[in-house]
Every structure is written in structure tokens, then in C-alpha cells.
Amino acid sequence: MSRHLKETIIRGIFALFAFASVLILALIVMFLFREGLPIFKEVSVADFLFGQEWYPTYDPPAYGIWPLIFGSVIVTVFSCLIAVPLGVLSAVYVSEIAPASIKDITKSIIELLAGIPSVVLGFFGMVVVAPFLQDTFDLPTGLNIVNASVILAIMAIPTISSISEDALYAVPSEFKEASYALGATKYETITNVIMPAALSGISTAVILGMARAIGETMVVLMVAGGAAAVPESIFDSVRPMPASIAAEMGEAPFGSGHYHALFAIGIVLFFLTLFFNLIADYISQKFKEVGSATL
Numbered sequence: 001m002s003r004h005l006k007e008t009i010i011r012g013i014f015a016l017f018a019f020a021s022v023l024i025l026a027l028i029v030m031f032l033f034r035e036g037l038p039i040f041k042e043v044s045v046a047d048f049l050f051g052q053e054w055y056p057t058y059d060p061p062a063y064g065i066w067p068l069i070f071g072s073v074i075v076t077v078f079s080c081l082i083a084v085p086l087g088v089l090s091a092v093y094v095s096e097i098a099p100a101s102i103k104d105i106t107k108s109i110i111e112l113l114a115g116i117p118s119v120v121l122g123f124f125g126m127v128v129v130a131p132f133l134q135d136t137f138d139l140p141t142g143l144n145i146v147n148a149s150v151i152l153a154i155m156a157i158p159t160i161s162s163i164s165e166d167a168l169y170a171v172p173s174e175f176k177e178a179s180y181a182l183g184a185t186k187y188e189t190i191t192n193v194i195m196p197a198a199l200s201g202i203s204t205a206v207i208l209g210m211a212r213a214i215g216e217t218m219v220v221l222m223v224a225g226g227a228a229a230v231p232e233s234i235f236d237s238v239r240p241m242p243a244s245i246a247a248e249m250g251e252a253p254f255g256s257g258h259y260h261a262l263f264a265i266g267i268v269l270f271f272l273t274l275f276f277n278l279i280a281d282y283i284s285q286k287f288k289e290v291g292s293a294t295l
Contacts, residue, residue, distance in 0.1 A: 083152075215242060226239050
């Protein structure tokens, strides 16, 4: 068999797998839209997205998912406020500061976090974090925004740290050597040379970490409290969109308005995730240009 024929076969195999991946994704999206769009025969898009009441089993039912959207966004924002500094700074420490012996241990621990099942973290939030918050702040329940944000942050840290670390490793050594040659200290080199050069990858890590948090189901189902209402404080319970789908899909009669509304929530989640990925791609390209111009 000639070399050219082998390369043609290999390219064909790779193209087949790529096409299969795209086809599977397309079929999932088609199914999602087929099951979710019928709800808009009963309620308008505006009322569905911005309605304040989610009572799908009432007569007449109320299909407003604004409290669910708000719950998803608020726990994602607060989790990122915790996860982004810890993830990025841990990546800087592992890649640029830590000695080799400590680096291997720290990196292994961070990667171990990614392997912990979400249900285990959910149990940790229920058994450890919830009683602590309840006793410390004298709350009626410890299942609230703060609890969900802390656990989601723990889940997002490995994603942010790993991708940021790869971005920092990708900075050419010539940049660092030139900085040291000009008399810069190690920390000046990190802040003024390495971080700007890796800003593209770091920003992508942050966006993907947010996407990881907003799409998580089990943790928010277990520790967010499950209240389908717009919260008034960070210690109130919420019900993010993934939790609503997981909690209610088993109770929704097939083909009912409730059933289609849950799939419509899935459509909203799909567009939110798509939005985060597009933003990640845009920021990656934008900061890549800015970083190159700065250097």
C-alpha cells in the first residue's frame, strides 16, 4: 500500500469521526427543539423568559422561568468570583513559582478535584457546608446561593487552573529570558510579561469555567435549596435551570405543557452555553492580538 493511499485512508477516517460528532450534536439539537418549541403555543417567548412565576402543575399553569434563569446566573457569578482567583493564581504558582517537588503534588491535588463526582461534592455541601452556614449566620437553612457557589467553585477550579497552566507553559522561554536580561525580577516578569502573553488562554479558561458552572446539575439540585423565586439576599434558596429539569422531568407527563416547558429550558441552557463558547473564542482571539502587540 502506497504512502499516499495510507494518508488518504487516515484522512478519511478522521473526517468520518468528525462528521459523526457533528451529526450526533445536530440530532441532539433537533430533538431538543422538537420537544421544546411546542410550549410556545401556550405561552409567548417573552412571558416564558421573563415571567416571575414557575407553577407548571397549577391550573392554569404558569411557565415563567425568570427566577430559574436568575438563579443560574447568580450562582455562576458568585462561584466564578471564588474560582477565578484561586484557579488562575494556582496555575501561576504551579507553572512559575513552585519547586519541582511541590509542583507535582499541587498539580495532582488540583487534577484530583476534577475527578471527584459531583454527587459527592453535593453531599459535602449538604452535610458540611450547609450546617456551617446555618449555625454561623443563624439561617433557617444552609441550602442557599452561598453554598451552591462554593461547591460550584470547587468544581470549576480544575478547569480554570489546568487551561491557565497550559497557557502559561505555552509562553515562549525567549520572552522570560529577555525580561530577566533587562533586569526584571521574577514577579515583574510574571505580571508584566508572562501573564499578558498568556491572557488569551487564561480568559478562555475563565469563560469555560463559567460554562462548567452554569451547566452543572447535581450540585445545584442538592445544595441550592430548590426555591423557584428571585432571591433577595445571597443566603436565600434558588432553583437554577438544570436543577429544575432534573427534579421535574420524572414527574412531567409525556407530551404535556410541563414536559415541553422543561425541554424549552434546555433550549435556553443550550443558547447560554453556546454564548459562553462564542465569547471564549472571541476573547481568545482578541487577547491573542493584544498580547502579541504588547510584547
